[in-house]
Amino acid sequence: MGILEVQGINKRFGGLQALGDVNLDVQEGSCHAIIGPNGAGKSTLLNVLVGKLKPDTGTVKFEDKNVLGLKPHQINQLGISRVFQTPEIFGDLTVMENMLIPCFARRDGSYSLKAFIGIPSEKALNAEAEEMLDEVSMLEKRDMQASSLSRGDKRRLEMAMCLVQQPRLLLLDEPTAGMARADTNNTIELLKEIKEKRNITMAIIEHDMHVVFSLADRITVLAQGTPLVEDVPENIKGHPKVREAYLGEAQV
C-alpha cells in the first residue's frame, strides 16, 4: 500500500494519447522519480496529480482518499505540495510574506476571514516561518522583495514555502531545469537534507539523470504516455528498454 496510488490513468488530447494506462505506487517515506524522454507525458501526469487536469479514466488515491476532481487548493490541504519547474513564488511580496502565506494556509484551511489580526501579533506563525527561512539559510533576506532574488534563492524560497506546510507528499517538477551545475548540486543537497531530516515522501519528475540517481529510491520510466519499467535505480541504469527509449537523448 503506497501513500499515493495511481491506477489506470488515461488522458487524450484530441488524437494524441498523452497518458495510456498509467499505474504508479509511491511508498511512504521514499523518493520516487518519474523519468522519460521529452513528450513522454511526465508533466501531464503531474498535472493530473495536482488537480490541474482531469484524466479520461482512472483513479488517483492519496492516503486512501480520492484526489481526482478536487481543486488544487483542496489537494494541497490534503498534504500534497508542489514545486514547479520555474520557481512559482509571490514576486510582489517580501520573502517573509511569502513564507507566511503557506503558514496561514496550513493553520486556517483554504479560507478564513481573519481580517483584523495584525500580522505581527501572529507570533507562533512568524517564528515558524523564520525558523524555516533559517533552515534554508535565507533569514537575512527576509525583507527583500521575492522577485529580486536570484534564481537559486527563488528555488530555495519555494522549497521552504512547501516544507513549512509539513506536507505528506512533495511533488517536484524538474526542480533543476535550466540550472547551472553548481546550483543543481546545491538543490540536490537541499533535497537530500530534507529527505533525511523530515522523512517527507517525494515524487520527482526529472530529466537530469544525475539528479535522479542521487536522490531516487525507485524510478518509473515513462515513454509515450505509458510506464515502461519500474524498479530501483541500480536496475534501471542498464535496462535495455530504457536505453531504447532514451536513445540519443542522454547517457544512461
Next chain:
Amino acid sequence: MESIILQLLNGLDKGSAYALIALGLTLIFGTLGVVNFAHGALFMMGAFIAVTLNMVFGISFEVEDPTRTDFLGNVMMVDTPYVVHWFGEGVGNFLIDWSVPMAVVIAIPIMALIGVVMERGLIRFFYKRPHADQILVTFGLAIVLQEIIKAFYGANPIPTPAPEAFVGSFDVGQLLGFDPFAIMYPYWRLVYFFFAALIIGLVFAFLQFTTFGMVVRAGMADRETVGLLGIDIDRRFVLMFALAAVVAGLAGVMYAPILSPNYHIGMDFLVLSFVVVVVGGMGSLPGAVAAGFLLGILQSFASMSWIIELIPGINQVVIYLVAIVILLTRPRGLMGRKGVMEE
C-alpha cells in the same frame, strides 16, 4: 410573421455596426494582444468625417438673387455653396447630396493614418504591460479623442443626411409576397447592411488569400512561433491596427445618416461591441461577426412591444444578459479558442 421579418431587418443595421466594430476589436485583440477601449472613438471619428465633409461641401457665401426681392423691395441675398458656384448646379448639388458616400473615400486614408499614429505613438508601448494598463490608457485616449471632437463640434447630435436617392423606405413585404406597406425598411439601412457585408467580406478575403493575411492569422493562432520563424509580426501589426481603424471608421461614416453623430456615440457603441466580442469569443473573427448580427437582431426582437410588456426593460438589458450567461456557461464565447486572453 410580418413583424418577425421587420424586427429581423431592424436588427440588421445595428448588428452590422456591432459586427464591424467587433471585427476591428478582435483583430487588435487577436494579433496585438491589446484591449483597445479607444476603438469606439475610431467609430465616432469616422462618423465625424462624414459630418465634416457634409459641412465643408455646405460652406456657402451670399450672392444677390436678382429674380427675388424681399418685402421691402430689396434684392434678396441667397446662400450659395461654393461647390455649386465652382462646379455648377449639377455637380455641386450632387457633391452635397452624396457627401456621406464620398466621405467613405477620404475616410480610408484618414483612418489608416490615425490608426498608424495611434499604434506607433501609444499602443506599441503597452504590448508588454498588463491588460489593466492597456484598458486604462486607451480609456484615457478615448476620453481625449471625444473631448477634442466635442470642442470642435459641440455636444449636440449633428444630423447628416443620406443622399436623396436613398431617402424613403423600401417595401420589403411586397417583395416577399406580403401586403403592400406591411414591411417597410429604410433604403439607407439596407445600404448599410450591404456595405457592412462587403467590408466584412473584404477583410476575410484579405486575411484568407494574401500572404500578409496568412501571417496575421498564424500570428493570432500562435504569436511566439511566428516570431520564431523570423517574421517581423510587429511591423505587420501596425498595418493590422490601421486596418482595424479603417473598418471602425467606415462603420462610423456610413452610420452617420442613421444616427446623428454626437461626441459620445463611440463610447455607447464600444461597450456593446465589447460585449459582442466576448459573446463571439475573444480572438475569433467569425465569432465577432456572428455575435454582432445575433445580438443586434436579439436586441431588436426584445424591443417588440408585447415582449416588453411581458418582461419590462428587457430591450435595455438583453445584450448584457446574454453576455453574462455566455461568459458563465461558455467562457470562451460562441466560437472562441482556448487560451486567448486567459490569465
Next chain:
Amino acid sequence: MLGLTAKDARLYLIVLVMLIFAPFFLNPFPEGSGLAQFNAGYPDMMQRLVIFGLFAVGFNILFGLTGYLSFGHAAFLGAGSYAGVWMFKLLTMNVIPALIVSTIVAGLFSLLIGFISLRRSGIYFSILTLAFAQMCYSLAYSVLTPITGGETGLQLALDDPRVLGVTQTAEGNIPVPHLFGLPMNASTSLDIGAWSFTFSVGYYFAAVVFALAFYFTIRLFRSPFGLVLRAVKSNQGRLSYTGLNARPYTLAAFVISGMFAGLAGGLMVSMDPLAGAERMLWTASGEVVLMTILGGVGTLIGPILGAGAITYLEAIISTINSTVLHRWFDIFPEWLENLLVNIVYPFVGSGWHLTLGLVFMIVVIFLPGGIVEGGRKIYGLFSRKREEPGSMPPNAAAQPGPGE
C-alpha cells in the same frame, strides 16, 4: 497605537489632522482676492473630497490588493444612494439608518454581481462588471423608474410617508437630513482678518465616517487577509497550490469595496438627498479607477490623494472661463494675452474632461505608481544627494509596498 505599527499610526494621525483642519488649509487665500477661487474650504467641496476619498479607498481594496479591475463600481455607489434616499422617504431623516441601509444594500448587490463576475478573471472580469453596471444604469433609467425616479432622479417630496419623523417641517418645507437632530447643512463661520473659515456639520460627520472606514482599511491591509489578497494579485496559481482558495477571498474584497461604495453613496445623499442614474454610468466607474491610479494603486494614502486631486481639479478647472483667463494673462502684451488664453481655453471650463483624459494617459504612461510613486522618486532623489552613494537600503529599487 490602536493595534497599528508606528508607521501606520503616523500615517493615520496625519490623515486625521488633515481631516480636522481641512477647513483651514483648504482656504489659504483671503476672501475677495483674485486667488480666492482656488479655495476649496467650502462645505460642498470638502464633503465631495471626503466622499470620493472613501469611494476610492474602498475601490483600492479590490483593485489595489487583488488586481481585479472592476469597471462597474459606480453601480454600487448608485445603489447605495437610492437606498439612502428611500430611507429618508420612508423611515426617518436621521442619517445613521440611511447609511447602514445604503451599505447593506450595496453589499448585497456586490455579493450578487461579484459572485458571478469573479468566476472569470482578467479582461473578462472587467467586461462582466462593466456589463452589469450598464445593465443597472439602463434599468434605473427605464423600468425601475418607480424605484429610481428615472431621468429626474429620486428626490424627497412634500408627502413622503416618513414613519419616524415629520412629513413636512412647520414651515411646510421638506425636512433636511440630520444626525439626531443636528442638521447636516448647518454650519458656523469663523472670520479671521480677510479669511473666512466654514465648519459644517455635514463635512465633519462625513470626516468621522471616513476616519472610521480608513482605520478599518489600514487594519485590513496589515492583516493576513490583506496579505492573501496581495498574493492573489501576485500569483494566483501559486496561491491555489499553497492550499488557499482565491475566490472567497476576492469575493470578500469585492463585497467590502462594494460596501464602501454604498457607504459613499449614502453619505452623498445625506449631504444632498437626491439620487440619479447618471451616478451609475460607466464613466463614473472610470473616474474612481482614475482616482485610484492617479494616487497610487495598492497604497493606503494613494486613493485619498487621487480622489482629492481629481475632485479639487474638477471643481477648480471647470469654473475657469475666458474672463478669468484674461485676468490672469493681462500682464502680457495683448497679442500674447490672447494667444495664451486661446491655448489654455480648451482645457478649462467645459473642457475639463479633456484635461482629465490627458492626465489619465500621462499617469498611466509615465507614472503607473501614481502620486505616491512620484513623491517617493523625488524623495529618493533628495535623500540620495545627502547620503553617501550606495547607502540605499537593498530593497530601495523594489516596487512600492502597500501604504507607505
